[in-house]
Amino acid sequence: MPQIPEKIHELTVGQLAARSGAAVSALHFYEAKGLISSSRTSGNQRRYSRDTLRRVAFVRAAQRVGIPLATIREALAELPEERTPTRDDWARLSEAWRSELDQRIRQLNRLRDHLTDCIGCGCLSLDTCVLSNPDDVFGERRAGSRLMVERPNAVRPRAPRERQQEQEQDPEPEECC
DSSP: OOOOOTTOOEEOHHHHHHHHOOOHHHHHHHHHTTSSOOEEOTTOOEEEETHHHHHHHHHHHHHHTTOOHHHHHHHHHTSOTTOOOOHHHHHHHHHHHHHHHHHHHHHHHHHHHHHHHHHTTSSSOOTTOTTTOTTOSGGGTOOSOBOOOOOTTOOSOOOHHHHHHHHHHSOOOOBOO
């Protein structure tokens, strides 16, 4: 890893990429998303302050554990500009993200546990497929995949009689395969 002399306070995008391990395109993407910032020289070249190294490391570590970029941006926005994230910053933010990660882990475990049920099917249209269609209303009528139109007001499961009335009023769902 190339060393940057202490007297250099601004890094080129190439220096930042070499030191952080992130591709130049990733750094440009991070900047476009508001995760890092740069200044411009008179020749319109990007220059990054040294604290950007720690910010990039922060972003990459958060991404590795599955934190969305929007959440990372919000976290970095809480920090004063030109200050590198510290261990205390990471500890505070990672604690806040813990419940979100725990919820994702539970969801992934549930998906993993039900994956075997769908492998034999092929079309993912079991009578009650918890992966492709957890609230399979049309599975009672016929098998096969079809495009399901979401209904924003459907907040509770409907009784069979309600479903029958609704199906009589609604047009047939589009076949997707």
